[in-house]
Amino acid sequence: MTELVAALSRALGPQGVLTSSLELAAYSRDATAGFAQLPAAVVFPADTGQVAAVVRICRELRVPIVPRGGGTSLSGGAVPVSGAVVLSLQKFDQILEIDAQNLTIFVEPGVITERIDATAAEHGLFYPPDPGSIKTSTIGGNVASNAGGLRGLKYGVTRDYVLALEVVLPSGEIAWLGSKCRKDAAGYSMRDLFIGSEGTLGIVTKILLKLLPRPAAKATVLATFPDLEHAAAAVSAIIAARLNPCTLEFLDQATLRCVEAQLHLGLPVEAGALLLMESDGHAAVVSEEAAQMAAFARAHGALEVREAQNAAEADQLSAARRQAYPALAQAWPSAILEDVTVPRSELAAMVRFIEATTRSHGVTCATFGHAGDGNFHPTYLTDERDAEAMKKVKAASREIALEAMRRGGTITGEHGVGLAKKSYLPLQRDAASFALLKQIKRAIDPENLLNPGKIFDL
Amino acid sequence: MTELVAALSRALGPQGVLTSSLELAAYSRDATAGFAQLPAAVVFPADTGQVAAVVRICRELRVPIVPRGGGTSLSGGAVPVSGAVVLSLQKFDQILEIDAQNLTIFVEPGVITERIDATAAEHGLFYPPDPGSIKTSTIGGNVASNAGGLRGLKYGVTRDYVLALEVVLPSGEIAWLGSKCRKDAAGYSMRDLFIGSEGTLGIVTKILLKLLPRPAAKATVLATFPDLEHAAAAVSAIIAARLNPCTLEFLDQATLRCVEAQLHLGLPVEAGALLLMESDGHAAVVSEEAAQMAAFARAHGALEVREAQNAAEADQLSAARRQAYPALAQAWPSAILEDVTVPRSELAAMVRFIEATTRSHGVTCATFGHAGDGNFHPTYLTDERDAEAMKKVKAASREIALEAMRRGGTITGEHGVGLAKKSYLPLQRDAASFALLKQIKRAIDPENLLNPGKIFDL
Numbered sequence: 045m046t047e048l049v050a051a052l053s054r055a056l057g058p059q060g061v062l063t064s065s066l067e068l069a070a071y072s073r074d075a076t077a078g079f080a081q082l083p084a085a086v087v088f089p090a091d092t093g094q095v096a097a098v099v100r101i102c103r104e105l106r107v108p109i110v111p112r113g114g115g116t117s118l119s120g121g122a123v124p125v126s127g128a129v130v131l132s133l134q135k136f137d138q139i140l141e142i143d144a145q146n147l148t149i150f151v152e153p154g155v156i157t158e159r160i161d162a163t164a165a166e167h168g169l170f171y172p173p174d175p176g177s178i179k180t181s182t183i184g185g186n187v188a189s190n191a192g193g194l195r196g197l198k199y200g201v202t203r204d205y206v207l208a209l210e211v212v213l214p215s216g217e218i219a220w221l222g223s224k225c226r227k228d229a230a231g232y233s234m235r236d237l238f239i240g241s242e243g244t245l246g247i248v249t250k251i252l253l254k255l256l257p258r259p260a261a262k263a264t265v266l267a268t269f270p271d272l273e274h275a276a277a278a279v280s281a282i283i284a285a286r287l288n289p290c291t292l293e294f295l296d297q298a299t300l301r302c303v304e305a306q307l308h309l310g311l312p313v314e315a316g317a318l319l320l321m322e323s324d325g326h327a328a329v330v331s332e333e334a335a336q337m338a339a340f341a342r343a344h345g346a347l348e349v350r351e352a353q354n355a356a357e358a359d360q361l362s363a364a365r366r367q368a369y370p371a372l373a374q375a376w377p378s379a380i381l382e383d384v385t386v387p388r389s390e391l392a393a394m395v396r397f398i399e400a401t402t403r404s405h406g407v408t409c410a411t412f413g414h415a416g417d418g419n420f421h422p423t424y425l426t427d428e429r430d431a432e433a434m435k436k437v438k439a440a441s442r443e444i445a446l447e448a449m450r451r452g453g454t455i456t457g458e459h460g461v462g463l464a465k466k467s468y469l470p471l472q473r474d475a476a477s478f479a480l481l482k483q484i485k486r487a488i489d490p491e492n493l494l495n496p497g498k499i500f501d502l
Numbered sequence: 503m504t505e506l507v508a509a510l511s512r513a514l515g516p517q518g519v520l521t522s523s524l525e526l527a528a529y530s531r532d533a534t535a536g537f538a539q540l541p542a543a544v545v546f547p548a549d550t551g552q553v554a555a556v557v558r559i560c561r562e563l564r565v566p567i568v569p570r571g572g573g574t575s576l577s578g579g580a581v582p583v584s585g586a587v588v589l590s591l592q593k594f595d596q597i598l599e600i601d602a603q604n605l606t607i608f609v610e611p612g613v614i615t616e617r618i619d620a621t622a623a624e625h626g627l628f629y630p631p632d633p634g635s636i637k638t639s640t641i642g643g644n645v646a647s648n649a650g651g652l653r654g655l656k657y658g659v660t661r662d663y664v665l666a667l668e669v670v671l672p673s674g675e676i677a678w679l680g681s682k683c684r685k686d687a688a689g690y691s692m693r694d695l696f697i698g699s700e701g702t703l704g705i706v707t708k709i710l711l712k713l714l715p716r717p718a719a720k721a722t723v724l725a726t727f728p729d730l731e732h733a734a735a736a737v738s739a740i741i742a743a744r745l746n747p748c749t750l751e752f753l754d755q756a757t758l759r760c761v762e763a764q765l766h767l768g769l770p771v772e773a774g775a776l777l778l779m780e781s782d783g784h785a786a787v788v789s790e791e792a793a794q795m796a797a798f799a800r801a802h803g804a805l806e807v808r809e810a811q812n813a814a815e816a817d818q819l820s821a822a823r824r825q826a827y828p829a830l831a832q833a834w835p836s837a838i839l840e841d842v843t844v845p846r847s848e849l850a851a852m853v854r855f856i857e858a859t860t861r862s863h864g865v866t867c868a869t870f871g872h873a874g875d876g877n878f879h880p881t882y883l884t885d886e887r888d889a890e891a892m893k894k895v896k897a898a899s900r901e902i903a904l905e906a907m908r909r910g911g912t913i914t915g916e917h918g919v920g921l922a923k924k925s926y927l928p929l930q931r932d933a934a935s936f937a938l939l940k941q942i943k944r945a946i947d948p949e950n951l952l953n954p955g956k957i958f959d960l
Contacts, residue, residue, distance in 0.1 A: 147741070213934055219938060225845060226654055226843075226846075226877070228914075229647060233694055237694065328786040387606075457684075457685035457687060458687050461688055469689055473688075474678055476675035480671075480692050487941040
């Protein structure tokens with residue numbers, strides 16, 4: 045037994061540490077194709093004190109720590125580095141408090157995100173962020189990557205709902221960042237610094253979230269169009285009319301066909317694009333807004349418009365979008381998701397660029413995503429074991445990232461930088477802004493102990 | 503002419519630099535009673551390049567820089583330190599772009615906040631943050647202090663609307679932080695670090711803000727109650743019913759009497775508390791929500807409930823709250839605003855504590871604020887030239903700050919720490935969290951050049 049494993053076992057008990065290569069293999073990768081590395085050990089601390097103990101041990105022995113939630117990262121954020129200890133937050137699965145008076149919920153980071161909204165719903169409350177991985181990702185991982193979701197345009201992202209965090213710092217100290225107050229201007233927002241820091245600055249051990257009153261009603265409308273330009277024009281018209289839908293999602297033809305082949309929803313496979321539009325809020329507003337969206341879709345050449353008449357129908361319509369990634373992932377050995385984001389007005393042009401670029405590189409690509417907020421997911425359908433194919437994917441990905449930047453966009457809207465987007469980050473940020481990231485990392489984690497090599501290399 | 507003034511005059515032209523003590527006096531303080539210091543010079547750069555030039559000169563000569571917007575800080579955030587150059591952003595008064603497709607507005611930091619919403623309104627759009635100082639404070643100052651306002655409960659604060667910032671760093675380099683994308687997960691959110699940093703990390707020179715569709719309708723209801731407990735119970739009932747009003751503001755009796763004495767609105771001066779309740783959004787929702795709020799007020803013992811029948815009446819009712827601070831400030835030599843914030847459920851108990859504490863210290867106090875988000879402003883009515891009276895104010899203020907912390911609150915909800923709250927900050931933050939602030943400051947401004955001594959001492 046190595047000195048490291050002995051020390052970890054003393055701190056957590058032998059059940060708290062995995063070291064056999066068979067067990068480690070499950071923690072060698074996350075949901076990102078093309079990245080894998082066996083760690084030295086996996087630990088399962090049960091409370092904040094044990095997290096701090098692991099940090100102190102690793103610091104003493106100069107062993108890197110890779111925090112891990114649900115392992116659903118699509119940017120390689122939870123992939124270990126060689127020799128690292130993977131710190132799983134799996135045992136941190138308690139909802140600690142729901143405060144219906146102050147509209148907050150206090151949770152541990154290992155809670156599955158879907159459970160948070162389900163618990164809020166019991167009190168007439170609402171946790172809006174709904175990443176595609178909502179059934180499997182943890183709230184800790186959502187905080188680490190500032191996860192988004194389908195309701196971004198109206199409701200924002202994870203950051204917009206975090207009031208406070210408990211974090212274990214690289215020093216092993218425990219810090220509370222934020223408060224239960226809706227307004228708090230007491231010093232730099234360290235909470236916001238840790239949100240989206242991908243486990244490189246500290247390990248989040250408790251999370252206080254803000255909730256909203258639950259919308260009373262919801263309407264779901266699905267429309268298909270001859271091509272993406274018509275769908276984009278309908279979206280623009282909806283925005284220009286100052287509607288405020290909670291969901292405006294699109295699928296391109298390749299995604300639509302893959303979804304239809306697997307789910308048999310009766311979607312018209314000859315359609316060039318699909319839009320899923322949802323409105324939530326007061327019943328009167330929702331029915332009015334849904335009718336307006338349907339009218340805009342028709343006015344912009346929709347082939348077909350379906351309005352859900354009840355919750356079951358709404359679920360079926362939204363499945364077309366919700367199942368896009370699972371359908372693609374099941375149909376191909378590897379489905380590699382991009383996460384490019386552009387100002388919404390650039391969406392149609394950007395999708396056309398992606399189509400042309402992937403075609404010229406001989407890469408099969410299906411695109412879907414959030415038309416409302418300009419965040420979308422070109423998905424390369426390939427086989428990560430095929431080196432030649434992966435080379436083509438990389439070349440196409442780089443051109444797409446550069447084009448997104450030229451259009452005022454970002455290389456990642458909601459998945460984080462991790463390993464997958466690391467080489468693009470210096471191209472997106474100006475020199476002074478990029479240097480700031482490293483200054484911050486060095487100030488807080490001078491020994492580069494926490495998730496080293498993610499976001500940037502020091 | 504000193505070396506400093508000579509260098510500044512070369513960079514900005516002689517018109518860009520003030521040095522006569524008469525002129526400097528106007529920049530020796532902000533809106534905070536009890537703090538004043540003449541600077542060495544005041545400069546008025548006209549563009550980002552000139553700001554960078556000033557920073558480089560001051561860095562070379564080791565002269566501190568105090569950035570200044572509208573000078574409306576209520577925490578001493580814009581008060582100079584001895585020997586400092588005050589850098590006024592007054593010439594940065596342009597609205598650079600309104601992008602109605604992407605719902606953004608791009609502005610210079612010296613723009614008065616009210617102008618931003620007025621410009622948005624011309625395009626059917628809405629900039630929600632509305633600090634009390636909206637007619638005089640600048641958006642740069644709002645960003646520096648993460649200003650709040652009356653719509654916090656429903657719409658959040660300045661931070662929630664900032665997409666990107668251009669900043670001049672203490673090195674003189676220029677950095678762009680953020681993007682026009684609604685979702686951006688590319689690296690640490692340096693934008694959020696600079697929001698609320700009170701000019702201690704960099705000088706904001708451009709601001710990209712997010713806008714919302716403008717609410718179609720608004721309703722205003724004013725209710726008076728025998729005492730604050732009844733008003734607080736009405737607020738709790740409104741929250742428990744999952745209504746989502748945009749404004750829930752209260753005045754205590756002292757504030758109400760002062761407002762009535764000056765504005766003659768016909769308010770019942772025997773009332774113990776006043777609530778201003780506003781709903782905005784779709785017309786159907788607004789009238790329903792206003793009726794429900796009025797009903798809750800009556801059910802909880804309201805003495806009188808008035809519903810505005812038109813915009814002029816709404817303005818008159820909201821004047822009762824909007825004019826609270828001006829009315830108090832006009833009636834007394836010095837009106838010193840606290841900015842304590844507690845979780846909303848603690849509001850009534852906290853106000854009672856404030857009444858008892860100020861009474862026991864012999865301090866006259868009037869309290870008003872944001873009942874919806876627990877952020878409120880006990881205002882000490884005194885004379886800053888009276889050392890004995892100021893000593894009493896300080897003693898009461900400290901007890902109130904400590905009590906807010908005990909109740910899970912914060913020493914400042916929306917005014918910032920500045921000088922006024924500096925001594926309390928280490929009491930609110932745990933040691934590790936407080937140390938983080940200094941680590942960040944040292945990493946970004948190692949020479950302590952920018953607004954030194956604000957928030958904390960290094």
